[in-house]
Amino acid sequence: MALIALILLPAIGGLVAFFIAGRGERERWVTIATFALMLVLLAAIVAGADDGRWYAKVSYPWVPSFGISLDFAMDGLSAALIAIAAGLGIISVMASWSEIRTQSGLFHASLCWTVAATIGVFLSFDLLIFAFFWEAMLVPAFTLIAVWGHGDREGAALKFLIFNAVAGFGLLAASFALASMADHMTFNAFELAEMKLSTSVQVWMLLGFSLAFLVKLSVPPFHAWLPEAHTLAPTAGSILLAGVLLKTGAYGLFRFAPMLFPQGLEAVAPYGIALGAAGALYGGFVACGQNDAKRLVAYTSIAHMSIVLMGISAGVQYALAGAAVEMIAHSFSASALFLLIGALYERTHTRDLRQLGGLQQLAPRFAAAFALFCSALLALPGTANFVGEALIVVGIFQVNWVFALLALSTLVVSVIYATRLLKGLVFGVPRTNAPLADLNWREYWPVLVMSLATLIIGLYPQGLLALLEPAIKAALVLPRP
Amino acid sequence: MTAAQFVALLPLIVLAIAAVAAMMLVPLARLEAAQAAAGVGLLAALALVLLRVGAPAAPLGALFTDDGMARFGIAYACLSSLGALVFLRTGVPAKEAPSLLVLVALGAATLAGAGHAATLFLGIEIVSLSLIALFAFRLSRQGLEAAYKFLVMSGLASSALLLGIALIYAETGALDFVGWTGHGALAAFGTALLLAGLAFKFSLAPFHMWTPDAFEASPASAAALAGVVSKAAVAIVILRLFLTAHLPEPVWSSGLAALGAASVLVGNLLALRQPQLPRMLGYSTIAHSGYIALILASGAPRAGEAVLFYLGIYAPAMLGALCVSAALGRAPTLPDLHGLIRRRPLEAIALSLSLLSLAGLPAAGGFIAKLYLLRVLVDGGLWTLLAIVVAGSSLGFYYYARFFTAPFFGQSSPEAEPLPRLDQGLLAVCVVLIVLFGVAPAVLIDVVRATLAP
Numbered sequence: 001m002a003l004i005a006l007i008l009l010p011a012i013g014g015l016v017a018f019f020i021a022g023r024g025e026r027e028r029w030v031t032i033a034t035f036a037l038m039l040v041l042l043a044a045i046v047a048g049a050d051d052g053r054w055y056a057k058v059s060y061p062w063v064p065s066f067g068i069s070l071d072f073a074m075d076g077l078s079a080a081l082i083a084i085a086a087g088l089g090i091i092s093v094m095a096s097w098s099e100i101r102t103q104s105g106l107f108h109a110s111l112c113w114t115v116a117a118t119i120g121v122f123l124s125f126d127l128l129i130f131a132f133f134w135e136a137m138l139v140p141a142f143t144l145i146a147v148w149g150h151g152d153r154e155g156a157a158l159k160f161l162i163f164n165a166v167a168g169f170g171l172l173a174a175s176f177a178l179a180s181m182a183d184h185m186t187f188n189a190f191e192l193a194e195m196k197l198s199t200s201v202q203v204w205m206l207l208g209f210s211l212a213f214l215v216k217l218s219v220p221p222f223h224a225w226l227p228e229a230h231t232l233a234p235t236a237g238s239i240l241l242a243g244v245l246l247k248t249g250a251y252g253l254f255r256f257a258p259m260l261f262p263q264g265l266e267a268v269a270p271y272g273i274a275l276g277a278a279g280a281l282y283g284g285f286v287a288c289g290q291n292d293a294k295r296l297v298a299y300t301s302i303a304h305m306s307i308v309l310m311g312i313s314a315g316v317q318y319a320l321a322g323a324a325v326e327m328i329a330h331s332f333s334a335s336a337l338f339l340l341i342g343a344l345y346e347r348t349h350t351r352d353l354r355q356l357g358g359l360q361q362l363a364p365r366f367a368a369a370f371a372l373f374c375s376a377l378l379a380l381p382g383t384a385n386f387v388g389e390a391l392i393v394v395g396i397f398q399v400n401w402v403f404a405l406l407a408l409s410t411l412v413v414s415v416i417y418a419t420r421l422l423k424g425l426v427f428g429v430p431r432t433n434a435p436l437a438d439l440n441w442r443e444y445w446p447v448l449v450m451s452l453a454t455l456i457i458g459l460y461p462q463g464l465l466a467l468l469e470p471a472i473k474a475a476l477v478l479p480r481p
Numbered sequence: 482m483t484a485a486q487f488v489a490l491l492p493l494i495v496l497a498i499a500a501v502a503a504m505m506l507v508p509l510a511r512l513e514a515a516q517a518a519a520g521v522g523l524l525a526a527l528a529l530v531l532l533r534v535g536a537p538a539a540p541l542g543a544l545f546t547d548d549g550m551a552r553f554g555i556a557y558a559c560l561s562s563l564g565a566l567v568f569l570r571t572g573v574p575a576k577e578a579p580s581l582l583v584l585v586a587l588g589a590a591t592l593a594g595a596g597h598a599a600t601l602f603l604g605i606e607i608v609s610l611s612l613i614a615l616f617a618f619r620l621s622r623q624g625l626e627a628a629y630k631f632l633v634m635s636g637l638a639s640s641a642l643l644l645g646i647a648l649i650y651a652e653t654g655a656l657d658f659v660g661w662t663g664h665g666a667l668a669a670f671g672t673a674l675l676l677a678g679l680a681f682k683f684s685l686a687p688f689h690m691w692t693p694d695a696f697e698a699s700p701a702s703a704a705a706l707a708g709v710v711s712k713a714a715v716a717i718v719i720l721r722l723f724l725t726a727h728l729p730e731p732v733w734s735s736g737l738a739a740l741g742a743a744s745v746l747v748g749n750l751l752a753l754r755q756p757q758l759p760r761m762l763g764y765s766t767i768a769h770s771g772y773i774a775l776i777l778a779s780g781a782p783r784a785g786e787a788v789l790f791y792l793g794i795y796a797p798a799m800l801g802a803l804c805v806s807a808a809l810g811r812a813p814t815l816p817d818l819h820g821l822i823r824r825r826p827l828e829a830i831a832l833s834l835s836l837l838s839l840a841g842l843p844a845a846g847g848f849i850a851k852l853y854l855l856r857v858l859v860d861g862g863l864w865t866l867l868a869i870v871v872a873g874s875s876l877g878f879y880y881y882a883r884f885f886t887a888p889f890f891g892q893s894s895p896e897a898e899p900l901p902r903l904d905q906g907l908l909a910v911c912v913v914l915i916v917l918f919g920v921a922p923a924v925l926i927d928v929v930r931a932t933l934a935p
Contacts (some may be wrong), residue, residue: 063922065923066926132844136843139837143886146882147889157882158879162878162882165842169874173859173867173871173928175857177859295745368879
């Protein structure tokens, strides 16, 4: 029941925010309270859990005649991602405090509903319920981009919606095909995982699922929607897109590919690693050439998610652990950078690296925050991203050293774009004499929290790894050292 | 006639009386009176059907079938006609309109129980003739054009239908659906003609040409009658033919599949750049007819369930969208929708949710309908049709998305007068149904299953 409450809470919170919006900031506080309550509830579930992999597991019939039931379960990976979703929800509200001044009720409702749907994704183990939430998250996220975005927001939002909704058909068709092979009507992933399917069937099903996951993960060549959606979305939208929505793709791949199609995954693993390596290099190189800071960060997301794909495809313990950590680390680094760039844009009305610079003289807190998260972007030791990427590279070395060298070379590219971003924003002389207000408290605290999280995971990853351990073990399909 | 037979036919009798009563009130009273008479008649017929849910089928002979599906069809026709009646006044100030509306419902109710060629033809003609008059009600150039188009094509379709029936009769010697078990060339040709005639009413491409014009130029409630009431009735006829008749298989199923696939592509493609809400909805109904035809073409054991479920999901979405369209004046375009959320929040929400449902996105009911459609196609292994459906709905995301966010853009234009209470109530009901079917589809699925249970 608690798991369902975890989904219903933001869904209802969104409705409340929608209807009480008006004068004052009521809807903002309601949204923050909703997410805070979710965090409390999550903590309560985790604290009250028994030993074993699952903190909680429930099943209710939804459409019995169709074989659909509400199968929810939460392990460490889900819990970590839900905590991030709720936390980034609060941060999004704070980050958009002054940016969003029109139709604030709908905005906060969309925020809540996006988070509610992603939490549904992180909890569902019935494939159709998973697909339900998978597609349900598109609509409020679409609204966030289309209504409050910049520039050609409608085009960007449409691209986002169409790419992801079309890819969703792959997931749906594969789910139906999988269920039609079962001996009784069910979409329960645990039951479907017990089926013994031939490798070729598994590969086809996996391709269907992967279509949805890779588009959401935005691994090239499925990435075309991402740069514009990220760049043109309002700050809160970018934070949620990078911090939460991309993670649903990584999560789906991490959770369901090894669980449902172990042999299929093994068969296509080399292609997965190659695709990831190509994507990481492509994303990295394109990021190096960007002048728009937000667009640059958007392309780094492509690179990092491609690295996650490499880790999941490699399928050995180190690589999987690295992929899981990288998912979480990237949530902090990318979201923080989007927040900072959004805050900077509000002040300077430009994101062009050629027109910015000298932040360290004008606004030292801004500069320090940028410095930290640019370091995270290039996976400097001490940041959470280092842990993730190092583990992935080590894991890939166990599989194939050629791929490992490719993975290492992507890290070199990341140094180029991260230092370019840092240099363009923080160093040099200020281009204008206009004073620049430093971070205010609504920007300072979120950044501080995300910095601490990045550093803590970077310096003491054991805690997070212990939390993720069961999920990593479950995803471990290849009997290799 | 026994009492049981009389009771079984009572809904049709009540509808006929209501149509006559509404007509007789025309010279005597104001529009509201005719409307009230129509409403009372529809409600009474609805109540009579609902009271008989679960009752054993009355033996009505070959002409009319009294089974779950017929009752579902009559109830559906009454409910959606009631919906159309609510926003009739905004589009048609003519006093004759309510009577014609009830006649459409009567025709649809006849079709719902039609198990015989004579009833089928009768039902189709009652619906068509009433619709022609309703389409022309604005007496504008476009309205007349739409009505004229419909008249000519309807005549053609009726002839095709009649000739088809005649050919099938020539081979099988039967006029009731159960007796249609032909395999020869005559029956095959007859089936093709029959399908063409039905496809016209069902606005399947390439017999769809009248639909967008009718949606654009005629009052929104006439569009609702054509797009929801009569369409569902024809769908039920096709479903009944699918379940009871044994028409030459390759013609029947591949014909339906071809018509369905063509409609999915044509409807979605032509809707793509359509800036006008009602016209877009017109193309959208063509696409949705295509989806339903594909379900029937699959021949899957779940096809019946899937079709009725689809119809149940489709009605509140289409009625909601058309009601909003009627409230915004003639043929509202995209810019007319801007700022609607400030001006008229209920309408904005109802429109967005309706379009969300038609697009097949969760948490609207349309998503579950899409699941049904995909499931039927995957179960049947019809990968080509699946690809066409995926392509069609992908296009659909584009044009629905343009419309469902439009109400949230831009500034509010001048104050609008509030919508009448009844319209507000209708929109609220549509919103509730769309969300309910999306979140708890088991409600509707149970109804549909009970309907189809022998």
